[in-house]
Amino acid sequence: MxxxxxxxxxxxxxxxxxxxxxxxxxxxxxxxxxxxxxxxxxxxxxxxxxxxxxxxxxxxxxxxxxxxxxxxxxxxxxxxxxxxxxxxxxxxxxxxxxxxxxxxxxxxxxxxxxxxxxxxxxxxxxxxxxxxxxxxxxGGAIPILRPIQESLSGDRITKVMGIVNGTTNYILDQMDSTGAAFYDALAEAQRLGYAEADPTADVEGHDAAAKAAILGALAFHAPFTIDDVYCEGITAVTSADIEAAAASGYVIKLLAIVEKNDDGAILRVHPTLLPRTHPLASVRGAFNAVFVVAENAGELMFYGQGAGGLxxxxxxxxxxxxxxxxxxGGPDRPGAAGTDGDAQRVRGLPVDDARTQYYIDMVVADREGVIAEVARVLADHHVSIESMRQPGSVSIDGEVDTEAARERGAVVQIVTHLAKEKDLSDTVATLRALDVVRAVNSVLRVEVEQ
Amino acid sequence: MxxxxxxxxxxxxxxxxxxxxxxxxxxxxxxxxxxxxxxxxxxxxxxxxxxxxxxxxxxxxxxxxxxxxxxxxxxxxxxxxxxxxxxxxxxxxxxxxxxxxxxxxxxxxxxxxxxxxxxxxxxxxxxxxxxxxxxxxxGGAIPILRPIQESLSGDRITKVMGIVNGTTNYILDQMDSTGAAFYDALAEAQRLGYAEADPTADVEGHDAAAKAAILGALAFHAPFTIDDVYCEGITAVTSADIEAAAASGYVIKLLAIVEKNDDGAILRVHPTLLPRTHPLASVRGAFNAVFVVAENAGELMFYGQGAGGLxxxxxxxxxxxxxxxxxxGGPDRPGAAGTDGDAQRVRGLPVDDARTQYYIDMVVADREGVIAEVARVLADHHVSIESMRQPGSVSIDGEVDTEAARERGAVVQIVTHLAKEKDLSDTVATLRALDVVRAVNSVLRVEVEQ
The missing domain is CATH 3.40.50.720 (NAD(P)-binding Rossmann-like Domain)
Incomplete structure (x- = not known):
């Protein structure tokens, strides 16, 4: 109670x-x-x-x-x-x-x-x-209902379009990227645990239709049920459809769409051609995403993992x-001043403690042994190299051995592995001081996937 | 009170x-x-x-x-x-x-x-x-603080990375897509009203740093201020940097990054290389997006308009x-059963009332006048054609005039303009009944930008 x-x-x-x-x-x-x-x-x-x-x-x-x-x-x-x-x-x-x-x-x-x-x-x-x-x-982990019910409560939502079923998105994505036929992609999804043994609720669109009813009810403040949703699944989508769509710059996604006009609201689920430039078009694999259009807020998108226990x-x-x-009846939300509960108050650390990757663009003397010297500086600072690239025609070891090329020096671009910011900045300082390094043009941090 | x-x-x-x-x-x-x-x-x-x-x-x-x-x-x-x-x-x-x-x-x-x-x-x-x-x-219109404070209140956020300043994103995007130099892109942003006459707060990263402090405070439940944020702006980013990044598959974005490790939290703002496949990499122009990583939720992204009055x-x-x-002290949130306030209860409409676009893939007899006949059917149903395409080597008007080609028929793919679903489905029914239409292979709906 x-x-x-x-x-x-x-x-x-x-x-x-x-x-x-x-x-x-x-x-x-x-x-x-x-x-x-x-x-x-x-x-x-x-x-x-x-x-x-x-x-x-x-x-x-x-x-x-x-x-x-x-x-x-x-x-x-x-x-x-x-x-x-x-x-x-x-x-x-x-x-x-x-x-x-x-x-x-x-x-x-x-x-x-x-x-x-x-x-x-x-x-x-x-x-x-x-x-x-x-x-x-x-949308599983994606905060989508709270934004619709609260964040947009002072606005008018006109349309919501979502990829809200990971199974069908995985299947369509496989068909698009590998050319697989529907039943092969379905079998693969089942093997990976993305689809159930009886995939009917997913591939016939029933799961997406239930979510469309919920989205429609919240977006338009009306008691819609799944019976109000027009529903078409993806079983009729062929490889030829996907290929023809691709040739015209489209991708096929199963979308749950709810939209309002002056007369009322229409709720529908069906395979849909989207231009590849559309924010929903690049939602891959088993991910979910919901696109919301509101009169004042304009276009919003919410993206994340739509299923799974965690x-x-x-x-x-x-x-x-x-x-x-x-x-x-406690405080409504946590204030900015508090502790994380499982720890002492989180303290701020200097950027030197960050672990990041560096991209370093520099000009070095164009002669043998230079790269080894540069590499040693990185190793001395516990920084390892993810990739090294020398653009242009002057090769690192001076294969194009002209006087002009040697004069110009060679551009070398290095992307490091993750390392402590302090080690990276010390590395750059040491490189700048090397005789063989003529100039460090750019130092930029790199963030890759998690 | x-x-x-x-x-x-x-x-x-x-x-x-x-x-x-x-x-x-x-x-x-x-x-x-x-x-x-x-x-x-x-x-x-x-x-x-x-x-x-x-x-x-x-x-x-x-x-x-x-x-x-x-x-x-x-x-x-x-x-x-x-x-x-x-x-x-x-x-x-x-x-x-x-x-x-x-x-x-x-x-x-x-x-x-x-x-x-x-x-x-x-x-x-x-x-x-x-x-x-x-x-x-x-993030302007993007619901991001409420999800962090409420939706993720039962999870542990480990990292937040955001494109939270539309001015700098516009400038970097222009430099990336047109090869413009920084000051030219800035001037263009000022002309379009995306940058202020004194752009310091934006281009030096101060605006993003303020937002990083707020994100860090909420994500990690600690009273961080802008003084806790390491800050580098974009004024030193050159066209050469952008070009070199592009050559290696990266794009440069000004990111506000807050992340936690066992010792504390690091808050930083700086130009960052992102792989072009990263969800943040495709955030164009003056849009904002915030990427959140939490232990259980995994990766989430929130996208929308980050500025502007509306x-x-x-x-x-x-x-x-x-x-x-x-x-x-009223109801906590609107229930699913209610009215939209400005109107009678929103009613559900049949899908026939939807306005959408159709993609129609069909095989027609390969002879003169067929396309005209097809086009007339569409016109009779008030459906106009956005694009028509005939893949393969057999041209619509039979320029490759072999017996075999005529026998095979010609594939025609049509994308219509927006029309009433009922008119579109009637159009397809009429096309199927035409003598010159051998088969309608696929009918799929199309959604383009709003």
């Missing part, structure tokens, strides 16, 4: 329904990171139980036995906050409704349930004053912390 | 400080869209005054004269919610502090103030229980609605 007059000594009781891929990851975070989460909330939290169908079933993470229960209703009744990760319509729907009607906060990632009963559940929450959050239901658990835990803060 | 016991009859009093580019747009929204905003809040709101230095100064939007005042302190004292858009340290800082100490909610977009006094202002807000929001301070006003108004909802 929600309680405004909670004392800080009494922990907030959290009940978890379901312990599959995402559920067991959430359980792990609540148990192993209890102090961090309590600190982020500003008050203690406690996982009091995990409702499962079978106490003995194997799980991704071993949940302490005393937490497991098969009595989901009792767990709902004892909790201040319910996290529903069972999926499917029932018994999830009845349990969520039971919690909301009692004024108990609910965090869920159940898109199928929301796409059918979202309006009724919102209504139940409003009537009892219960909090209901479901960021994980669309990423989805991040969205669930964000909702849990946000709801728990509200239930505790 | 904040009041939990507000009655719904009494409007929430909003005071606006500053009426420049963003301020006058916000004033306009609060006046012209008062009903929409009140409906989004769930209770009436009212703009009670706009504090300016000079009542007679010209503004982007003509604010009703009775709202203008030069007594900012009195306005702060009378308001329930203050929107601070004066910019700069003083008098903005003293006014914001005055409001927060009195428990009055503050929404601001003042990055310079936050980068210096953010910690102290957060502290003042926490002490009095006042709400403080500043989504517009980083986009920034969207972020300000999102904060205003969100704060006003809290002050009124």
């Amino acid at each position: 929600m309680s405004a007059a909670r004392t800080t000594a009494e922990p907030l009781k959290i009940g978890l329904l379901g312990a599959g891929n995402v559920g067991s990851q959430v359980a792990r975070t609540l148990v192993e990171e209890r102090e961090l989460i309590s600190s982020r909330v500003g008050a203690p939290i406690k996982l009091i139980g995990v409702a499962v169908r079978d106490v003995e079933a194997p799980r991704d993470w071993k949940i302490p036995g005393e937490l497991l229960t098969t009595d989901a209703e009792a767990l709902v009744d004892e909790s201040d906050l319910i996290i529903e990760l069972m999926g499917g319509l029932e018994p999830a729907g009845a349990l969520v409704e039971r919690a909301l009607r009692a004024g108990t906060a609910v965090v869920t990632g159940n898109k199928a349930l929301l796409a059918v009963q979202g309006g009724a559940l919102s209504q139940a929450a409003t009537e009892s004053g219960a909090l209901l959050r479901f960021e994980a239901a669309v 990423p989805t658990s991040s969205a669930i835990m964000g909702d849990v912390v946000s709801v728990a803060r509200r239930l505790h | 904040m009041s939990a016991a507000r009655t719904t009859a009494e409007p929430l009093k909003i005071g606006l400080l500053g009426a420049g580019n963003v301020g006058s747009q916000v004033a306009r929204t609060l006046v012209e869209e008062r009903e929409l905003i009140s409906s989004r809040v769930g209770a009436p709101i009212k703009l009670i005054g706009v504090a300016v230095r000079d009542v007679e100064a010209p503004r982007d939007w003509k604010i009703p004269g009775e709202l203008l005042t030069t007594d900012a302190e009195a306005l702060v004292d009378e308001s329930d919610l203050i929107i601070e858009l004066m910019g700069g340290l003083e008098p903005a800082g003293a006014l914001v502090e005055r409001a927060l100490r009195a428990g009055t909610a503050v929404v601001t977009g003042n990055k310079a103030l936050l980068a210096v006094q953010g910690g102290a202002l957060s502290q003042a807000a926490t002490e009095s229980g006042a709400l403080l929001r500043f989504e517009a301070a980083v 986009p920034t006003s969207s972020a300000i108004m999102g904060d205003v609605v969100s704060v006003a909802r809290r002050l009124h």
